[in-house]
Amino acid sequence: MIKEIREPLVFEISAAGKRAGELPALDVPVRKDLLAGVPLRREIEDFPEVSETEVTRHFTRLSQKNYCVDMGIYPLGSCTMKYNPKVNERLSAHPAFAGSHPLLPEELVQGNLEVLRTLERFLREITGLDAFTLQPAAGAHGELAGMMIIRAALEARGDARKIVLIPDSAHGTNPSSAHICGYAVKEIKSGEDGTIDVAALEAAMTGEVAALMVTNPNTLGVFESDIGLIAGIVHAKGGFVYMDGANMNALTGVARPGDMGVDVLHLNLHKTFSTPHGGGGPGSGPVGVKKELEPYLPVPVIAEKGGRYVLDFDRPRSIGRVRAFFGNFSVLVRALCYIMSLGPEGVREIAELAVLNANYIRKSLEGDYHLKYATPSMHECVFSDKLQKEHGITNLDIAKRLIDHGVHPPTMSFPLIVPGALMIEPTETESRRDLDLFIGAMKAIAKEAKENPDVLRAAPHVTYVGRLDEVGAAKNPVLRWEKKP
Numbered sequence: 001m002i003k004e005i006r007e008p009l010v011f012e013i014s015a016a017g018k019r020a021g022e023l024p025a026l027d028v029p030v031r032k033d034l035l036a037g038v039p040l041r042r043e044i045e046d047f048p049e050v051s052e053t054e055v056t057r058h059f060t061r062l063s064q065k066n067y068c069v070d071m072g073i074y075p076l077g078s079c080t081m082k083y084n085p086k087v088n089e090r091l092s093a094h095p096a097f098a099g100s101h102p103l104l105p106e107e108l109v110q111g112n113l114e115v116l117r118t119l120e121r122f123l124r125e126i127t128g129l130d131a132f133t134l135q136p137a138a139g140a141h142g143e144l145a146g147m148m149i150i151r152a153a154l155e156a157r158g159d160a161r162k163i164v165l166i167p168d169s170a171h172g173t174n175p176s177s178a179h180i181c182g183y184a185v186k187e188i189k190s191g192e193d194g195t196i197d198v199a200a201l202e203a204a205m206t207g208e209v210a211a212l213m214v215t216n217p218n219t220l221g222v223f224e225s226d227i228g229l230i231a232g233i234v235h236a237k238g239g240f241v242y243m244d245g246a247n248m249n250a251l252t253g254v255a256r257p258g259d260m261g262v263d264v265l266h267l268n269l270h271k272t273f274s275t276p277h278g279g280g281g282p283g284s285g286p287v288g289v290k291k292e293l294e295p296y297l298p299v300p301v302i303a304e305k306g307g308r309y310v311l312d313f314d315r316p317r318s319i320g321r322v323r324a325f326f327g328n329f330s331v332l333v334r335a336l337c338y339i340m341s342l343g344p345e346g347v348r349e350i351a352e353l354a355v356l357n358a359n360y361i362r363k364s365l366e367g368d369y370h371l372k373y374a375t376p377s378m379h380e381c382v383f384s385d386k387l388q389k390e391h392g393i394t395n396l397d398i399a400k401r402l403i404d405h406g407v408h409p410p411t412m413s414f415p416l417i418v419p420g421a422l423m424i425e426p427t428e429t430e431s432r433r434d435l436d437l438f439i440g441a442m443k444a445i446a447k448e449a450k451e452n453p454d455v456l457r458a459a460p461h462v463t464y465v466g467r468l469d470e471v472g473a474a475k476n477p478v479l480r481w482e483k484k485p
């Protein structure tokens with residue numbers, strides 16, 4: 001047990017006058033006039049003063065209390081916490097990329113623009129859509145840009161419409177994006193098998209509906225096998241089909257949303273295409289559209305003129321800019337490196353392994369944990385705590401106990417249509433051995449729920465802190481360090 005080794009705040013180890021490094025005395029005259037008129041802060045109040053050793057050890061100790069995908073399986077559902085090859089980090093950090101200033105004129109960054117155009121081409125090929133913008137900075141940002149494109153296209157027809165249909169299993173960002181774009185959201189109930197109830201969709205699909213936002217495979221990890229039929233119903237009434245492609249690793253190289261009747265889609269490069277996800281770092285949510293919607297893409301669009309790449313701002317029907325410069329360029333470079341290093345077979349293997357791994361877990365845990373939907377899984381599977389509830393054990397207890405087994409817990413209590421949900425997405429990068437370790441831990445916990453539930457309820461036992469007062473943390477957050485007098 002390693003409890004009670006509390007890491008102090010960096011402010012608490014501060015002592016006046018300590019420095020991590022010192023510059024030699026200035027041997028040229030001081031020029032105060034250079035920054036005249038610039039509002040400069042003289043000092044930062046209570047700025048911590050520590051030595052290099054102290055600051056290094058402080059942050060290293062903190063990092064060791066954390067869990068990361070470089071340590072082990074991180075099976076958060078609807079998140080794709082997969083291992084990303086380090087070589088892509090190296091390449092995107094190459095000084096030729098990382099050092100090129102975003103304000104450089106386009107004739108000096110032809111190589112960068114080629115990177116973006118090539119990535120667009122690969123994303124078109126993978127998704128079956130006709131044109132892409134790489135600007136949106138995340139999934140939700142892509143959703144908003146996509147919905148704005150749909151709104152602009154409908155307005156051009158003379159009727160922006162009022163409603164967006166969204167299945168009850170959808171990720172929370174879908175209704176919020178539609179809402180921010182000015183639409184009323186109408187929920188479509190899922191059927192017995194967890195997919196969209198086609199009859200319910202047909203009844204809801206009127207001339208007032210701008211779009212259906214669909215996630216495929218949906219957040220239960222189930223493929224919407226009626227997607228062609230569903231798209232036909234939406235199109236027949238003049239609506240658009242928006243697909244949330246955040247978890248594209250179920251489909252890459254196997255099936256293309258554009259071939260299923262999808263008109264607009266966003267991808268999460270920070271899930272599927274080699275940018276680490278979850279560290280709070282930059283993301284990228286490119287949006288792909290069918291030909292008909294291309295004029296509405298954000299500006300600038302990268303075009304080719306006379307053998308050069310140019311930034312085209314002359315697009316009267318564009319929804320405008322959604323992000324400064326080119327989006328999160330380093331994320332885009334990683335995605336291109338990833339796709340090119342895998343090649344077509346490798347891209348296909350992403351999906352094959354993601355689906356195989358999820359189904360391996362599903363089959364292995366079938367008797368131990370309850371499955372609300374019997375439909376086969378794609379890249380993730382959703383269990384519930386129904387069997388453990390009989391012993392007074394909830395999904396929270398199971399998640400906390402997994403930490404004692406050295407495993408990051410899965411997503412809990414989502415999607416909302418599965419009470420007590422444990423949503424597991426192993427991703428394609430886990431080996432058979434790591435999957436078996438996870439399955440072994442889950443089985444041990446199922447057994448413990450029957451035989452020794454008290455131990456489970458008190459978990460985790462091996463962490464620096466046990467169960468946190470989550471309500472207290474939300475209601476009375478301590479956001480400011482107060483210096484002790």
Ligand SMILES: *Cc1c(COP(=O)(O)O)cnc(C)c1O
Binds near residue numbers: 140173174215246
């Ligand atoms: C992650 C995710 C999103 C949101 O992506 P962000 O980059 O976090 O904004 C949307 N939909 C689904 C299905 C997701 O898994």
